[in-house]
Amino acid sequence: MTSRDPQQAESAGALDTVAEADASVRAELTRLRDSIDNIDAAVVHILAERFKCTQQVGRLKALHRLPPADPAREARQIERLRQLAETAKLDPSFAEKLLGFIVAEVIRHHEQIADAESAEPARGNGASRTAATAD
Numbered sequence: 001m002t003s004r005d006p007q008q009a010e011s012a013g014a015l016d017t018v019a020e021a022d023a024s025v026r027a028e029l030t031r032l033r034d035s036i037d038n039i040d041a042a043v044v045h046i047l048a049e050r051f052k053c054t055q056q057v058g059r060l061k062a063l064h065r066l067p068p069a070d071p072a073r074e075a076r077q078i079e080r081l082r083q084l085a086e087t088a089k090l091d092p093s094f095a096e097k098l099l100g101f102i103v104a105e106v107i108r109h110h111e112q113i114a115d116a117e118s119a120e121p122a123r124g125n126g127a128s129r130t131a132a133t134a135d
């Protein structure tokens with residue numbers, strides 16, 4: 001029940017705001033929200049680390065003219081993640097969708113890196129390839 005329909009909310013005795021709830025309920029909600037905030041922060045940090053790795057993969061792929069996407073690798077990741085999700089009692093399709101969302105962003109980054117590399121191959125990490133093949 002939400003308080004979006006005031007009439008419905010009133011008939012069910014629903015409250016409009018958390019501030020109106022009992023102090024013990026508010027305390028429990030605060031405790032749970034503190035944990036949610038910690039978990040969200042961990043997710044952000046973990047994702048940031050993952051993107052640091054994938055940026056390096058993107059540079060490596062661009063440098064060696066490898067395609068941004070690797071569907072076979074993705075199929076293995078999906079299979080592994082679905083199994084992990086099942087063990088952890090997380091919806092496997094949710095886990096797959098989440099991975100797909102992240103990987104789509106990674107591929108977009110890889111393409112940007114490859115575009116920059118092909119436009120200016122002597123810049124960035126491309127310099128090492130140029131240096132290695134110079135003279």
Ligand SMILES: O=C(O)C(=O)C[C@]1(C(=O)O)C=C[C@@H](O)C=C1
Pocket residue numbers: 054057058068069070071073074077102103106107110
């Ligand atoms: O492993 C790779 O080849 C990557 O580019 C990383 C990654 C990923 O984010 O996990 C991204 C794109 C590929 O299609 C597969 C996996």
